[in-house]
Amino acid sequence: MIGDPGLNDFSVEANGLTKYFGDYKAVDHVSLAVPTGSIYGVLGPNGAGKTTSLRMTLGIIDPDEGTSRLFGGQRPQAVRNRIGYLPEERGLYPGMKAREAIAFMGALRGLDWSEGRRRAAGFMTELGLERVIDTKIRKMSKGMAQMVQLIGSIVHAPDLIVLDEPFSGLDPVNQERLEMLVRREQSRGATILFSTHVMAHAERLCDRIAIIARSARRFEGTVDDARALLPMQVRYTPRTAGDPATVAANLPAGAELRGDAWHFAIEDADVEPLLARITASGHGVTGLSISRPALHDAFVHIVRQVDAGFDADATEDAVEEASA
Incomplete structure (x- = not known):
């Protein structure tokens, strides 16, 4: 059912999603527009509201405010078989073998049982997991069982794949397998929406x-848009050391000399x-590197700004209460 995405084609359109748990506002007017065929990451610290946002987007829980539409306007419940979902809380029947567990999850989304078993074997062979195709879940490591559940989430070839913290608990080898699987599914035409607080996966x-x-x-934007929020970082090593004050006069304010190299933002x-x-200074160049900050740096910058604003609001509230 996957087609060529149009200019304004979105597989996910969530507008103003808001959710309260008692008096606590867990999600505050979150909107997401996920282009068809893209890999879209929802990033945030633990407890930021990522999981609740994804569950409202998929219609698993109802928002107190806001709407969610999938595939150009359809309600999530009407297109459940076109979705593959890996929840944050993992769970498989421990007595099932891997192949049967994957086929079972596919059957829940309308996939024929025998076709599910065939696809399960294909996926596991492709990922180098063929040795555990007929191993029971209870005998697998946590990470291996998680890979089985991941395959079960996509075995029916869904148009939209939603993965909640999929890299959590995986060792580096299985993280690499997961990244390969995500790219494979995108190349098939699927849209992938996943949450994470690990920036390296999102950046790649x-x-x-x-x-x-x-x-x-x-x-909201591209990874490069996020990285562009911070200035570039420069490491400059003069060919001749000279008087540090003379070298510094040609560099931006705040430049720091660490060993034989100057470090500053620009x-x-x-x-x-x-x-x-x-070039005109006469000090020459032994080394010069100019690099854009990583997504991790941009993420920390954004979150710290938000936290600082909340801390300021809390201080103002405390002052008002004390003076009342």
Whole structure:
């Protein structure tokens, strides 16, 4: 059922999702628009509201406010067989063998049992897991059982795959297998939406990301958009040391000398003027590296800004209460 995505084609459109648990607002007007055929990451600290947002998006729980539509406007319950979902809480029947567990999960989404067993063997062979095809779940490691459940979530070839913290608990080898599987499913035409608080996976995989902190969406865009929120980092080693004050005069304010190299931040527009000053200074260049901050740095920057705002609000509330 997967077709060529149009210019404004979204597999997921969630608008203003809000959820209260008692007096606590777990999700605060979160909106997501996931382009068809993309890999989209929902990032955030533990407890930020990622899981609740995904569950409302899929219609597993109802929002107190807001709406969610899939595949151009359909309600989630009407298209359940087109979705593959790996929940944060893993769970398989321990007495089942891997092949049967995968086929069973496919059957719950309308896949023929024998076809499910055939596809299960194909997936596990492709991922190098053929040795445990007929192993019971109870005899598997936690990570291996998690891979089985992941395969079971996609064995029916869904158009939309939603993975809640899929990398949690996996060793590096199985993390690599999972990344390969995600890319394979995207190449098939599926849309992948996953949550994580591990930035390295999002940086390698995602076409677009949303960052949720303190229950609300704080950023949406590409990984490069997020990284561009911070200035580039420069490491400069002069050919001749000279007087540090003289070298520093040609560098941005705040430049620090660590060993024989200078470290400082710089905006994109200042790169060429910097190079001209260094060239004209006569100190020369032994080493010069200019790098964009990682997604991890941008994520920490955004979350800390949000936390600082909340701390400021709490301080103001305390002052008002004390003076009342």
